[in-house]
Amino acid sequence: MIYTEYLTKVYLMGEAKVYALRDVNLKIQEGEFIAIIGSSGSGKSTLLNMIGCLDTPTSGAVFIDGIDTASLNEDELAEIRREKIGFIFQQFNLIHTLNALENVALPMFFAGVGREMRLNRAEELLVNLGLVDRMHHKPSELSGGQQQRVAIARALSNDPEVVIADEPTGNVDTETGNTIMDILKNLNDDGRTIVVVTHDSEIAAYASRRMRMRDGMVLNL
Numbered sequence: 001m002i003y004t005e006y007l008t009k010v011y012l013m014g015e016a017k018v019y020a021l022r023d024v025n026l027k028i029q030e031g032e033f034i035a036i037i038g039s040s041g042s043g044k045s046t047l048l049n050m051i052g053c054l055d056t057p058t059s060g061a062v063f064i065d066g067i068d069t070a071s072l073n074e075d076e077l078a079e080i081r082r083e084k085i086g087f088i089f090q091q092f093n094l095i096h097t098l099n100a101l102e103n104v105a106l107p108m109f110f111a112g113v114g115r116e117m118r119l120n121r122a123e124e125l126l127v128n129l130g131l132v133d134r135m136h137h138k139p140s141e142l143s144g145g146q147q148q149r150v151a152i153a154r155a156l157s158n159d160p161e162v163v164i165a166d167e168p169t170g171n172v173d174t175e176t177g178n179t180i181m182d183i184l185k186n187l188n189d190d191g192r193t194i195v196v197v198t199h200d201s202e203i204a205a206y207a208s209r210r211m212r213m214r215d216g217m218v219l220n221l
Contacts, residue, residue: 001162001193002028002051007060009046009216020046022216023060028195030161033188035204036197038213044197045166047213051195052085052164053077082111086155090167092147094139094154100126100146101135104153111158118157125153129183145176152183162193169203181206 007024010017020043028034028051038044049055050062053069062069064080072080081087094103101122108118126135129149139147148168155163165184169177185206188194196207204210212219 001030001065002026003063004051005061005063007047007050007062008058009043009050009055010058019216021050021057024216024218026051026211026218028162028193030193031188031191032209033185033194033207034196035207035210036195036213036218037199037201037204037210038197039199042213043216044213046216047218048164048166048195048197052087053081054087082107082158084161086158086160086163088148088151088155088163088165088168090170092139092144092151092171094147094150096139099136099138100131100142100150100153103139103150104157107154107157122153122157125156126150129153143176144172145179148172148176148180149183152180156187160192162195163187165194165196167198168196169198169200177203 004024004026007021008019009021010019024047036044036047046055050057056070064084069077069080095106098106101119104122104125105118108121123135126132129152131146131149134142134146139150142150163184168184169180172180181203184194184196196203198204
């Protein structure tokens, strides 16, 4: 479903070159649950941004469903992000002026879904994630775990094939983190491809395949 060829990302720090990724070759099959483990600065979030079409490589390629993303313009990349990939971030990235229902419905607005249909789907997702009594609360009125469940619902709003999660348990306690990982495991059991970046080996244990990143390179475990 997703694979990379000699993926490299270089940042310029003054005159110095900093390699965030070095010739990464990675294959992700449909329906896999993959955990990418690594310490801060190992390149794991950069890799996630590449396979999620949020950033472009210095060299190498990312293919999604056989399409070389380097050949796509910004509108086409936005379409892939909107239709194929759901994102979950450590910082939740919810819009604080919108309530939970509106946050979940927002991606469907950009996908052209009618108002009634997107609100109905947003409500269904929030109910399924145990937030029936929090739909009309704004992020500031929700706990960290509740905010992350809203973020998961938002990631699922356009029914993506792939869910990409960058340290999804980083801002919640251990019990809530396990609940979030149980949700992701259930999504994988239902056939979705899950890619999680984490520094926590206990979180990585939920995945069926684990890889370690070090110095911008992927090492199979």
